[in-house]
Amino acid sequence: MQTVSVIGFDGALASAVTGIIDLFRLAGVTWARIYDDEPHYYFKTRLLTENGKPCKCINGLTLLSDGAWNDPSSIIGNDLVIIPTIGAPIETVLADNPALIAWLGQARHSDAGTVSVASNCTGAFFLAEAGLLDGREATTHWGFSQKFRERYPGVRLDPERLVTVDGPVACAGGGMAWWDLGVYLVERFAGAQVARELAKAFVIDAGRTSQAPYGALQARRYHSDGAILELQDWLDGHFHQVITMQEMANRAGLTERSLMRRFKAATGETPVSYLQILRIENARELLESSRETVEGVVQRVGYEDVSSFSRLFRKHTGLAPGAYRARFGR
Structure with missing residues (x-):
């Protein structure tokens, strides 16, 4: 025993x-x-x-x-x-x-x-x-x-x-x-x-x-890099748009190389992967709180291809969008 x-x-x-x-x-x-x-x-x-x-x-x-x-x-x-x-x-x-x-x-x-x-x-x-x-x-x-x-x-x-x-x-x-x-x-x-x-x-x-x-994106804001925090605030309101690395670097007042290094140090993510997670986080909120179709949710967070977003969503959450709504939808 x-x-x-x-x-x-x-x-x-x-x-x-x-x-x-x-x-x-x-x-x-x-x-x-x-x-x-x-x-x-x-x-x-x-x-x-x-x-x-x-x-x-x-x-x-x-x-x-x-x-x-x-x-x-x-x-x-x-x-x-x-x-x-x-x-x-x-x-x-x-x-x-x-x-x-x-x-x-x-x-x-x-x-x-x-x-x-x-x-x-x-x-x-x-x-x-x-x-x-x-x-x-x-x-x-x-x-x-x-x-x-x-x-x-x-x-x-x-x-x-x-x-x-x-x-x-x-x-x-x-x-x-x-x-x-x-x-x-x-x-x-x-x-x-x-x-x-x-x-x-x-x-x-x-x-x-x-x-x-069950995770939350807010955990990636527990840092003290002011330039990166300002960029994160801007991304909160513009994540649904087409955003390039160059535009993010310009917004932060950094070179692309410096942005990559400082963003990774502050959040544990690259700027591109953070943008993906931000879109997924907002898709999760919509799937939980609205009756909008999965296709509509995908478009609202800045994607056109439903199948590619669904693969990305499953990679980060372990669930397909429909299965996520079935488990967590209110």
Whole structure:
């Protein structure tokens, strides 16, 4: 039986703590109960905190622990350690938990292909702060991706991915991505059949791979380059027009080469890719809030070829325009 140790701390997101414990505890159990079969328990779960004290979550709930992560006898060699979402201000929580960060940094995790430590959402900040993500691929909540990049430039962050796995470390994206992380880890430790049954029993869409449909362009404005911010403001009102690199450079008062360098440094995107994303973002808003045809939406955001825009839209959101409207339309 695999032991899963979820690490609790003040300011954690309660659902990310209790939810993933529920998933592991009920893997092989709920499905069996539905069909009147004998349950099989694959996982033992524990909530561990510093010194075994209760942890007060961001919603005010206080959770009792099963032990202390800083007790040398608590963590055994093959434990799966999971860091849940930071619900309180990230910098405050990190500053309040130096011992946990040091403990994570001292942990030795095998590169043999077995995941031994995982995080959900902003819990990735703990792993990065401890140095466990240096040089590795990771993901976190899309809304905090720019803050993460600035703080941990040595991490290969992919905020569009819902779950990343690099050696012994797994990360999940947005707040409720613990569903996806949990199902993935159940598959790794208990097999694909158990994971499929768990997803069906909990009515979880196990096919999700991207958090791009939930992301926001606003995250790419968290920088201090005034010329680029002014250009972004201008693009907000003119994205539906034909816009060349030369025109963008002139608007920013830069050469094309300087524009390319500074725009990429400020936003993480090239000017052309940013313009594409801006058009996609506005198409998303129209698909969510209006009944305009897909063809009409495509034309309003500056494209003529519906099929080429649909391919671009799917590339960035993981969904075709019609499927996006079906899921998110109001």
